[in-house]
Amino acid sequence: MKYLSLNAFFNECGAEILKAVRAPEYILPTLILPVAFYALFTFALPNSGANSARYLLATYGVFAVMGPAIFGFGVGVANERDRGWLKLKRASPAPSAAYIGAKIMVTLIFASLALIPIYLLAGFGADITMARSAWFMLFGLHLLSVLPFALIGLTLGFSFNSNGAIAVSNIFFLGMAALGGLWIPAFLFPTALQKFATTLPSYQLAEIALAIVGAPSQSGVDRIPMQNLMIIAIMTIVLAGLAIWAWSRQRN
Amino acid sequence: MPALEGHVIHTTNLTKKYGKNTALNNVNIEVGNSGITAILGENGAGKTTFIHACLGLIKATHGQISMFGLPPGKLTSRRRTGVMLQDADLPDLLTPREHITLFASYYPAPLSLDDVLDMCKLTTLADKKYGKLSGGQKRRVQFALAIIGNPDLVFLDEPTTGLDTDTRRMLWDVVRKLAEDGRTVILTTHYLEEADALADRIIVMNAGEIIADAPTPEIRALAGGAIIKCVTNLSVKAIHKLPDVKSVRKTGRFVEISTQNQASTLQGLLAADINASELVVKKPSLEEAFDQIIHNQEQA
Numbered sequence: 001m002k003y004l005s006l007n008a009f010f011n012e013c014g015a016e017i018l019k020a021v022r023a024p025e026y027i028l029p030t031l032i033l034p035v036a037f038y039a040l041f042t043f044a045l046p047n048s049g050a051n052s053a054r055y056l057l058a059t060y061g062v063f064a065v066m067g068p069a070i071f072g073f074g075v076g077v078a079n080e081r082d083r084g085w086l087k088l089k090r091a092s093p094a095p096s097a098a099y100i101g102a103k104i105m106v107t108l109i110f111a112s113l114a115l116i117p118i119y120l121l122a123g124f125g126a127d128i129t130m131a132r133s134a135w136f137m138l139f140g141l142h143l144l145s146v147l148p149f150a151l152i153g154l155t156l157g158f159s160f161n162s163n164g165a166i167a168v169s170n171i172f173f174l175g176m177a178a179l180g181g182l183w184i185p186a187f188l189f190p191t192a193l194q195k196f197a198t199t200l201p202s203y204q205l206a207e208i209a210l211a212i213v214g215a216p217s218q219s220g221v222d223r224i225p226m227q228n229l230m231i232i233a234i235m236t237i238v239l240a241g242l243a244i245w246a247w248s249r250q251r252n
Numbered sequence: 253m254p255a256l257e258g259h260v261i262h263t264t265n266l267t268k269k270y271g272k273n274t275a276l277n278n279v280n281i282e283v284g285n286s287g288i289t290a291i292l293g294e295n296g297a298g299k300t301t302f303i304h305a306c307l308g309l310i311k312a313t314h315g316q317i318s319m320f321g322l323p324p325g326k327l328t329s330r331r332r333t334g335v336m337l338q339d340a341d342l343p344d345l346l347t348p349r350e351h352i353t354l355f356a357s358y359y360p361a362p363l364s365l366d367d368v369l370d371m372c373k374l375t376t377l378a379d380k381k382y383g384k385l386s387g388g389q390k391r392r393v394q395f396a397l398a399i400i401g402n403p404d405l406v407f408l409d410e411p412t413t414g415l416d417t418d419t420r421r422m423l424w425d426v427v428r429k430l431a432e433d434g435r436t437v438i439l440t441t442h443y444l445e446e447a448d449a450l451a452d453r454i455i456v457m458n459a460g461e462i463i464a465d466a467p468t469p470e471i472r473a474l475a476g477g478a479i480i481k482c483v484t485n486l487s488v489k490a491i492h493k494l495p496d497v498k499s500v501r502k503t504g505r506f507v508e509i510s511t512q513n514q515a516s517t518l519q520g521l522l523a524a525d526i527n528a529s530e531l532v533v534k535k536p537s538l539e540e541a542f543d544q545i546i547h548n549q550e551q552a
Contacts, residue, residue: 004360011357015346022345022381084340088394091307091337093330093358093401 012102030067053126058209069149077157078165290451344383359401
């Protein structure tokens with residue numbers, strides 16, 4: 001039976017990849033947008049240099065994984081739920097872990113595809129020098145960032161129909177990117193917005209990423225990266241609870 | 253709850269309420285481990301709710317369901333079950349071959365992909381995108397998903413609604429073959445003809461309740477008697493006074509007389525109108541039986 005679930009998981013992964021590759025119009029913007037923004041803010045604007053390139057690498061990396069995670073789960077799940085596909089899966093012996101696991105796997109692949117050009121640009125174009133271990137830690141953190149955003153997407157996908165999910169996913173995607181300080185550092189925000197920013201997973205993840213690259217904190221004061229890690233861990237657990245609740249509501 | 257030996261499905265006082273609406277009311281059904289059972293009823297009778305409850309897709313308000321001796325929705329019983337739902341559409345961008353292969357991976361001992369493609373007349377469509385298929389072709393893919401796992405129990409919720417005759421015939425053939433192989437098939441339909449042609453047993457539902465549950469011939473016999481069709485000068489009122497007449501219906505120049513006892517009614521008819529012509533005596537169809545059952549229910 002273990003083998004059976006694994007077999008189902010690989011088949012689900014294959015199906016997810018085929019679906020994504022056959023509809024490139026959905027996935028391409030989320031892959032191109034982050035690197036385009038990164039190039040624009042790092043090279044095209046004045047005051048750019050290795051320091052701001054390093055700063056932006058940390059925050060735009062978080063931004064790059066948000067798209068595939070929130071839209072892949074939010075819109076993808078809402079669409080498949082709308083057409084009754086998920087209901088059939090729940091009635092069949094499809095292991096839900098294989099379905100979710102495959103979606104996470106594919107999101108990680110697309111997140112990597114969004115991250116790699118940014119890393120190349122940062123390493124070769126902007127001449128950022130960091131220890132190899134810092135590069136790997138940063139990449140690992142950026143990939144792990146998929147998890148909380150995927151959980152947000154999952155909750156949205158279970159709560160809205162496909163049209164609603166597109167709109168709400170956009171709000172979460174843009175809102176968390178802008179207000180979490182991924183585009184413009186949060187220390188430039190008015191005080192109330194700065195406070196609000198700390199409640200967002202995007203902000204907390206960016207703080208950890210900034211610590212890894214050795215850039216200053218967005219809060220303007222000394223940071224304690226362990227504290228950011230704790231906060232994001234708790235947020236992820238809460239988001240997982242929300243997603244499970246939204247999932248179980250399907251069975252009314 | 254005691255799982256009766258050999259029972260695939262066993263519900264006890266199964267009730268499902270949505271707010272004030274009762275979708276299922278004290279439904280008691282036992283289905284053994286073979287044969288074709290048709291659940292017959294109009295839209296909103298509770299057929300789909302019943303299937304969804306058995307599959308664990310919805311929670312019963314009260315009452316109990318046992319599937320293969322287990323509560324509904326357990327993985328072990330889902331691995332023995334194949335399902336075709338009424339309103340479940342598949343992702344457009346995958347092909348029938350990919351869809352069926354994916355579902356095969358959920359089951360411990362699935363059938364061969366080529367066999368199922370062949371049985372469901374999908375071989376030439378196997379590599380076309382699902383989204384490009386016609387409605388009937390899509391239903392065939394959905395049907396293929398229900399049987400690919402080689403399941404002991406197959407649920408088909410309105411499998412032939414909106415299908416062309418060829419596809420319907422194909423589906424009937426496969427369903428009969430499943431039953432011959434000792435599988436249990438539960439299908440819902442509002443086509444009486446379909447229940448009549450396929451099922452060994454018919455459960456009639458109306459407004460969330462079971463109003464009849466018997467082998468197909470018995471359901472047909474429930475209407476009892478016979479129907480006399482003829483052209484006569486007698487008024488409907490006069491026909492009603494003939495012996496053993498249950499009901500009279502005018503259809504064009506014909507009258508249809510439903511009778512408890514064809515011999516006495518015929519005698520009376522011919523005695524009253526020697527010119528009555530184009531006489532036909534027939535057994536009531538399932539449709540007439542069905543009308544009768546619903547009619548009796550409403551009067552009770």
